[in-house]
Amino acid sequence: MAKTLPPQLFFSFIFLILIPLWATAQGPPPPAFKCTRKTTCNALVGYISPNTTTISHIQSLFQVKNLKTLLGVNNLPPTTSPKHIIKGNSTVRIPFPCQCINGIGLSNHVPTYTVVKDDGLYHIANAVFGGLLDYTSIVSANKIKDADLIYIGQKLWIPLPCSCDDVDGQEVVHYGHVVANGSSVPQIAAEFGINSNTLMKLNNITDPKSLVAGQVLDVPIKACSSNVSSSSPGPDAPLLVANGTTTYTANDCVMCKCDPTNNFMLQCEPSGLKAVNWPSCPSMQCAGSSLSLGNSTILSSCKRSTCAYAGYDKQNVLTNLATVDTCAGPGSSSNEAPKIHQISWSLGGILLCLQLIMLDRFL
Template sequence: MTINQTLLFLPIFLLFILTTTNAQPFSCKASSKCTSMIDYVSPNDTTISNITSLFGISKNLLSYLGANNLPPTTLPSFPIKAKQTVKIPFPCKCANGTGTSDGVPVYKVVPDDGLFHIASEVFGGLVLYQQIQTANNISDPNKILIGQELKIPLPCSCDEVDDEPVIHYGHIVTVGSSVEGIAKQFDTTQETLLKLNALPAPADLKAGAVLDVPLKACKSSILPTSRDYPLLVSNGSYVYTAGNCVQCKCDAANNYTLQCEPSTMKSSIWPSCPNTQCGRVFLGNGTSSGCSSTTCAYQGYDNQKILTNLTTVSTCATSSPPSSATNISSLGWRWNFLLVAVQLVLLSLHLLQ
């Protein structure tokens, strides 16, 4: 028997005992695709390279750095301490009322592996072993092959929340957390979290649960025809878009308005990055004159060019309309003036007779 034919066994009674986990699928009504995020806590000291490799996002290092608000110059060898929580961005696909990761991660079975170990230890309890079993059409959860590649169905969603586009974030609940505290931390409401996660009451929140948290996205001028539409960026993070030629960041301090500027990265789709100016104004810059301010805003990109638009905003306070009392007073003065004028005309006519 070759090593690739070796069966890995985990006693069924042990699987039965060790099934307690708080990983649950997220609701996703619409059939769509998007980018989601999820927490990951590494059991050991590791590196960014190992984590992005595990989750199948090594080619998208900048997306990992942006999600964790790390400098874009951070090296893949950057250390991650054991028990440190990091955010993993990944593609999400919605179907049949549930969202799961689209194409990644794919895990290759090694000696002494078992489905429970892979779910609870390798992927930190982000999925149930039964979910891995179903996603890979495994008839017997006690039997997997060394070298077998397993799809790992991370929970996610692409649904709007309260008619607004959001980034669904799988947040691991820590000991001592509350629904109200999590809602305040991520600028949402307790009622929204309870509804999204089908929690009857705040007291039903459990430590270790993967909670669906809707992260508010910065407002942008991205056109529906742009290749990166909709470009959703959450507070405290950034993304590279338009073939890495544009960097956009989101900061709640800027009234949740997306801030984009030219990047210094090498383009991934063009020999060199196209022009990012609005006339004489560079992307992300603006000018002020009198009572108006103009800014060169990012609108997206197509196969040939980067789309921008020069937007003008009034910066001077508008004068308030006269009050009703002022209007009445002005009207009364006009009537008095008219009456006096009429009387003077009549008096003049009388004197001429």
């Protein structure tokens, strides 16, 4: 005959059953990107499309003004059709303007979302916008008094996390990366070409095993140096282009890309595209030189002179001659760190063992 559990052990047993369920249900912590500079900048997030869709749908969802901007950060040709298919579970990089507010970074009042039937704030944050933010951020940004009370047709600001701060003394483009289950700190760091310690410090991670799948990390992607600084004329100043991405500027007349092959110096050249807001693209020759934008001449074994992009105004594409050091190579770093998993699995495994021991002893 089976033994009867004493009341104290019975309730302990029920408690042990419920705790793994509670632990598994815990979601990732809300993203909080520090942003101490009182400025605006361009930032990126990695949106994981839940279903097969088109690039134009994603452009509309995040309200990216120029399709070519979205194409460039995803290394798609500028002639890509708006109907280009994005498969489900694919990651699409989303460019957006970032603003520092009270020490944190938020997207500068874009995108906005119009509530439809059966919407809820949790659903909007996690299903519609891929878990890039916590629903409480929508509540705070829109000053919603009751999170359970929104109405059809209501327009909500979706405050995406971002930052404009330099990291380790270098200009970077901050990227919101959604952690995948089973990934690791060195894997994420290596993917984006950064140091593991930098990644952990920036996100206040003391133990890499504390990461939860779905958590949004602030990943600082190195930006190429350019001749378009904050003091340069034109609406694209300062021009920061993240490593591994392309941007179109000067009314689509100039294409600039960033990669390590040029020692992280921004490489710009005529785009060959039709001008926007101009009758045609203007001349892009460096003054006092036979070089045009993007062309170079060798000065020595380690130096060359390049006709570099320097911004634009109402009528002209600005250029200047820049000397580039071709011998200095980009640094490397070690990214040793343990692998991470979801917390709930390790906790659930321990408690399950305790349950089995109790069952074997008292039943």
